[in-house]
Amino acid sequence: MLYLPSLLSLAIAAQVALATPLKSRTAYEVKEIHQVPRKWSSQGRAPADHKLHMQIGLKQANFDELERHLNEVSDPDHPRYGQHLAVEEVHNLVAPSEEALDLVHEWLMTNGISEFNYSPAKDWINIYIDVRSAEHLLDTEYSVYEHEDGEHLVRTSQWSLPKHLHDLIDTIQPTNSFMRSSPQSTDWIQFEDKYTPPGYKPPTNATIAKVCNLASVTLECFNTLYGTLGYEQKATLLNSIGFTNYLNQTPIRPDIYGFLKLYNPPAAPEAFTFESVEIAGGPAAQDTPLTPAQAAADDFSKEAVLDAETILGMTFPIPVTSFSTGGSPPFEPDLNSPTNGNEPYLTWVTYVSGLKKIPYVISTSYVDDEQTVPKSYAQRVCQEFAQVGARGTSLLVSSGDFGLGNEDSTTCFTNDGKNSSTFLPAFPASCPYVTTVGATQQFEPEVAAFREPGIGFDGKTHGYYASGSGFSYYFPRPFYQDQVVPAYVEALNGKYKGLYNPEGRGYPDIAAQGLYFAFFWNQTLSTTSGTSASCPLASSVLALVNDALISQGKPTLGFLNPWLYSKGYKAFTDITAGNSSSCGVDGFPVTKGWDPVTGFGTPVFPEILELLECS
Numbered sequence: 001m002l003y004l005p006s007l008l009s010l011a012i013a014a015q016v017a018l019a020t021p022l023k024s025r026t027a028y029e030v031k032e033i034h035q036v037p038r039k040w041s042s043q044g045r046a047p048a049d050h051k052l053h054m055q056i057g058l059k060q061a062n063f064d065e066l067e068r069h070l071n072e073v074s075d076p077d078h079p080r081y082g083q084h085l086a087v088e089e090v091h092n093l094v095a096p097s098e099e100a101l102d103l104v105h106e107w108l109m110t111n112g113i114s115e116f117n118y119s120p121a122k123d124w125i126n127i128y129i130d131v132r133s134a135e136h137l138l139d140t141e142y143s144v145y146e147h148e149d150g151e152h153l154v155r156t157s158q159w160s161l162p163k164h165l166h167d168l169i170d171t172i173q174p175t176n177s178f179m180r181s182s183p184q185s186t187d188w189i190q191f192e193d194k195y196t197p198p199g200y201k202p203p204t205n206a207t208i209a210k211v212c213n214l215a216s217v218t219l220e221c222f223n224t225l226y227g228t229l230g231y232e233q234k235a236t237l238l239n240s241i242g243f244t245n246y247l248n249q250t251p252i253r254p255d256i257y258g259f260l261k262l263y264n265p266p267a268a269p270e271a272f273t274f275e276s277v278e279i280a281g282g283p284a285a286q287d288t289p290l291t292p293a294q295a296a297a298d299d300f301s302k303e304a305v306l307d308a309e310t311i312l313g314m315t316f317p318i319p320v321t322s323f324s325t326g327g328s329p330p331f332e333p334d335l336n337s338p339t340n341g342n343e344p345y346l347t348w349v350t351y352v353s354g355l356k357k358i359p360y361v362i363s364t365s366y367v368d369d370e371q372t373v374p375k376s377y378a379q380r381v382c383q384e385f386a387q388v389g390a391r392g393t394s395l396l397v398s399s400g401d402f403g404l405g406n407e408d409s410t411t412c413f414t415n416d417g418k419n420s421s422t423f424l425p426a427f428p429a430s431c432p433y434v435t436t437v438g439a440t441q442q443f444e445p446e447v448a449a450f451r452e453p454g455i456g457f458d459g460k461t462h463g464y465y466a467s468g469s470g471f472s473y474y475f476p477r478p479f480y481q482d483q484v485v486p487a488y489v490e491a492l493n494g495k496y497k498g499l500y501n502p503e504g505r506g507y508p509d510i511a512a513q514g515l516y517f518a519f520f521w522n523q524t525l526s527t528t529s530g531t532s533a534s535c536p537l538a539s540s541v542l543a544l545v546n547d548a549l550i551s552q553g554k555p556t557l558g559f560l561n562p563w564l565y566s567k568g569y570k571a572f573t574d575i576t577a578g579n580s581s582s583c584g585v586d587g588f589p590v591t592k593g594w595d596p597v598t599g600f601g602t603p604v605f606p607e608i609l610e611l612l613e614c615s
Contacts, residue, residue: 026162026163026164027162027163028139028160028161028162028163029160029161029162029163029166030158030159030160031159031160031161031166031169031172032158032159032171032175032176032374032376033157033158033176034157034158034176034177034178034374035157036145036155036157036178037178037369037371037372039147039148039149040145040146040147040148040153040178041145041146041148042143042144042145043143043144043145043146043152044143044144045141045142045143045144046131046142046143046144046154047131048130048131048132049130049131049132050130050131050142050154051128051129051130051131052128052129052130052131052134052154052174053126053127053128053174054126054127054128054129054134054172054173054174055124055125055126055172055173055346055350056104056124056125056126056127056169056172057123057124057169057170057171057172057173057376057377057380058096058100058101058104058122058123058124058125058168058169058170059096059100059167059168059169059170060093060094060095060096060121060123060383061093061094061095061096061097061100062093062094063093063094063383063386065093066090066093066094066386066387066390067386069085069089069093069390070386070389070390070433070559071479071562073085073390073392073558073559074389074558074559074560074561074562074563075562075563075566076562076563076566076567077566081555082392082554082555082556082558083555084390084391084392084555084556084558085390085391085392086391087120087353087354087355087356087391090121090353090387090390090391091120091121091122091353094121094123094383094387095121095122095123096122096123096168100168101122103164103165103168104125104165104168104169107162107165108125108127108137111133111136111137112133113127113129113133113137115127115128119350119353119354120350120353120354121353121387124346124350131154138156138159138160138161138172138175139159139160140156140158140159140160140175141156142154142155142156143155143156145178153174153178154174155174155175155176155177155178156175156176157176158176159172159175159176170376170379170380171374171376171377171379171380173346173377175374176374177372177373177374177377178372178373179344179368179372179373179427200214200442201442201444201445202444203443203444204444205444207224208221208224208225208443208444211224212224212225212443214441214442214443214515214516215516215527216516216517216518216527217513217515217516217517217518217527218263218518219263219264219313219314219518220263221443221513222314222513222537223314225443225446225513225602226512226541226602226603226604226605227604227605227606227607228314228541228544228605231544231605233317233318233544233547234547234548234550234551235547235550235551236317236318236319236547237319238550239318239319239360239543239546239547239550240318240319240320240321240357240359240360240361240543241311241315241318241319241320241321241359241360241361241362241363241539241540241543242320242321242322242323242358242359242361242362242363243304243307243308243311243320243321243322243323243362243363243364243365243536243539244323244325244348244362244363244364244365244366245282245301245303245304245307245322245323245324245325246325246344246348246366247344247366248282248283248301248326249301249302249303249304249324250276250282250283250284250285250286250301250304250322250324251274251276251285251286251301251304251305251307251308251322252285252286252289252290252301252304252305252521253271253272253285253286253287254271254287254288254289254523255289255290255305255309255520255521255522255523256271256305256308256309256312256520257269257271257272258520258523259309259313259518259519259520260309260312260313260316262518262520262525263313263518264312264313264316266316267312267313267316267317270312270316270317270320271308271312272287274308274312274319274320274321274322275319275320275321275322276321276322276324277321277322277323277324278324278326279323279324279325279326279347279348279351280325280326280347280351281326282323282324282325282326283324283326284324285322285324286301289522289523290521290522290523295522302519302521302528303365303366303532304322304324305519305520305521306365306517306519306528306532306533306536307322307363307365307532307536308320308322309519309520310517310533310536310537310540311363311536311539311540311543314537314540314541314543314544315540315543315544318543318544318547321359323348323351323352323362325344325347325348325351326347344366345381345384345428346377346380346381346384349381349384349385349387349388350384352388353384353387353388358388358391358392358393359393360392360393360394360543360546360556360557361393361394361396361539361542361543361546361557362388362393362394362395362396362539363396363397363535363536363538363539364395364396364397364398364428364434364535365397365398365530365531365532365535365536366397366398367397367398367399367400367426367427367428367429367468368426368427369405369424369425369426369427370424370425370426370427370430370472370473370474371424371425371473372427373427375474378427378428378430378431378474378475379474379475381428381431382428382431382432382433382434382475383433385428385431385433385434386433386559389433389434389558389559390558390559391558392555392556392558393556393558393559394435394539394542394556394557394558394559394560395433395434395435395559396434396435396436396437396535396538396539396542396560397428397429397431397434397435397436397437397535398429398436398437398468398530398531398532398534398535399426399429399436399437399438399439399467399468399469399507399508399531399534400426400429400467400468400469400531401439401465401466401467401468401530401531401532402464402465402466402468402582403450403464403466403467403468403469403580403581403582403583403587404423404424404466404469404470404580404582404583404585404587404588405423405424405425405426405468405470405582405583422499422500422583423470423471423496423499423500423583424470424583425470425471425472425473425474425500425501425504425507426468426470426507427474429468429470429507429508430470430471430472430474430475430504430505430507431475431505432475432478432505432561433559435509435510435559435560435561435564436468436507436508436509436510436599437508437509437510437511437512437531437534437535437538437539437599438467438468438469438507438508438510438511438514438531438534438597438598438599439467439468439511439512439513439514439515439529439530439531439533439534440467440511440512440513440514440515440534440575440578440598440601440602441513441514441515441516441578445573445575445576445577446511446513446573446575446601446602447575447577447578447590448466448467448511448575448577448578448579448580448590448597448598449465449466449467449514449515449529449531449534449578450464450465450466450467450578450579450580450581451464451465451466451515451529452464464582465515465529465530466579466580466581466582466587467508467511467514467531467534467578467580467597467598468507468508468531469507469508469580469587469588469596469597470500470506470507470588470596471500471501471502471503471504471505471506471507471596472501472504472505472506472507473501473504474504475504475505476503476504476505477503477504477505477506478505478561480561480562480564480565480566481505481506481565481594483565484565484593484594485506485594487593488506488591488593488594488595488596489502491591492588492589496585496588499583506594506596507596507599508596508597508598508599509560509561509564509565509599509600510538510564510572510598510599510600510601510602510603511534511538511575511598511599511601511602512534512535512537512538512541512602512603513533513534513537513602514529514530514531514533514534514537515529516528516529517529517533538602538603541603541605541608542557542560542603544605545557545605545608545609545612548609548612548614549612549614551614552614554612554614564600567611568600568608568611569594569600569601570607570611571603571604571607571608571610571611572600572601572602572603572604573601573602573603573604574592574593574600574601575590575595575597575598575601575602576590576591576592577590578590578597578598580597
């Protein structure tokens, strides 16, 4: 639904237009150029009548102040720890100035755009516009770009604004973002034979050995490894957890029911009752089994099913919310309905920011190469995540499944496609306002998840898999990493110098099991792997921590990282072995303490409760 600007804003803009020459007619200058990523090629000019849902990100007036609040309420040594902000407080801090709003309104109306709506904080303006009008508005040319796998996007490599608006507008999309975030699950294997990887050491702990089978890792194993087995929830109805779905992924309720019937029977009815929230045309959770066509699509909704099975299985009866955000429809030359242009995080987070109540933990298992996203866009989306964290929600994201950054384990590429080896950090894993989750495998001890190409129970060739790892080029090292990351970098003694940014935000922060999860899809028991599994698993453990906190009248964990890096790491099992070989090199070493493969390691639930003084 479209809303007209307020009459007051229109009146002010009209007065400005009458009193002075129209500022929107001042000279245009290029605002941003972003290299078209490799694997994308132009197929010619975009049809002039193709419709775009354009989102204009206005500069937030007091983001530095919001960040200060976020850091204070997240710092366990600060008097304000846990005093999370209300939605109105967050919106007031980030709302742009009235002058900025009026100048942008003037520019839009001068270009014939009189209908638009806002995000809850008015820091985003939404317009619906055809390509011809967008090209005039931004002094650019849009083309249809094709990915080597056949996907199409309507994009441009650069765009411009009147000079006086450069400092008032951070980003506009869809323009030069080629993000196509994918679920971080690496395979789906249907078999019964056990498999033992080279060098595997069986658990000596009889309890772990009894419930943890490397060939199919179950909820009972997770609960035993991380100490949640037997925990009785005390604040169920006051707690909450959610997960995100993109790219038309949606939970398949009958499959989730089948999984829960096997591994957590009391939770099984919840498969048909957990909340499904649809955003921007995203599909609702499906009440019926997969159709033959859906099953033939191979990857149809596997990520959404995996997230739901893991979270419901681990956290029942905590209320669970599934967020399905529409996006990435196939481009069709005759399609005239607005699309969201495959900007999934932005669409989701601006919706969630407007909610009065947000789940206390939210899991996201989608990533893309940082370099496919313009820096301005990545920074603004990351700032939106900060708003969610300030309200007391822990945002967890997957670190990725390709080690240092490419599905080809032997080579990584710069954004312009040059065949030079350079490491590729992932987004949103590189955002400093989220907690990024890597993957482990085996049980006693756990090691960093890694699988050579060609290894599979069924004898078929499977791609390599390595826990995502790296340092951001877009985001500098956050303050909470100052005590551990420089020491790790120094210990590298110059290794990989020039191939990564030693001053960037390092990730992941923590890790959890991520190889051969027991998985039920298309009414069939199987397994799947990836940080797509690790992220909802770690999120589930933290949701149980929140239960203990809430039951004692304490605030939820909220933005986790300041607590994690100052104290929380003591309650995690340090991972000191494993491999992340990729980009033709051995990868960053897994070491004692924090490392950019497994972070601080895997959670120990009883020790976290003891550290938080709620055991």
